[in-house]
Amino acid sequence: xxxxxxxxxxxxxxxxxxxxxxxSHLNKAKYISTLKVVANYKLNDSEIAEDxxxxxxxxxxxxxxxxMLKKIDNSKSDNAKNRRIxxxxxxxxxxxYNELR
Numbered sequence: 001x002x003x004x005x006x007x008x009x010x011x012x013x014x015x016x017x018x019x020x021x022x023x024s025h026l027n028k029a030k031y032i033s034t035l036k037v038v039a040n041y042k043l044n045d046s047e048i049a050e051d052x053x054x055x056x057x058x059x060x061x062x063x064x065x066x067x068m069l070k071k072i073d074n075s076k077s078d079n080a081k082n083r084r085i086x087x088x089x090x091x092x093x094x095x096x097y098n099e100l101r
Contacts, residue, residue, distance in 0.1 A: 028086075031093030038096050 043052050055061050072082050 027094075028090055031090045031097055033093070034097045034100075035089055035093035038100075 072085055073079060076082060
């Protein structure tokens with residue numbers, strides 16, 4: 001009887017841990033998605049749209065941006081720089097999400 005209770009309890013704890021981990025990943029995705037959508041929306045803001053268009057055509061800026069993106073790698077999430085960038089993006093997305101809620 002005690003073994004059955006222990007097994008059921010272990011299963012419940014394992015299940016709740018799995019659900020918690022899934023929710024954490026969903027929240028990360030929610031915050032990153034919020035950041036992306038709001039950033040894309042604000043790029044069309046009349047105050048900066050013209051400057052954004054100029055930057056898109058600016059070769060030196062595009063080369064610099066491309067060089068910076070090479071420093072991060074989506075396939076290597078254990079990289080310290082990747083983790084820092086993700087933390088920054090998640091926090092910015094969370095702040096925006098909470099501000100607009």
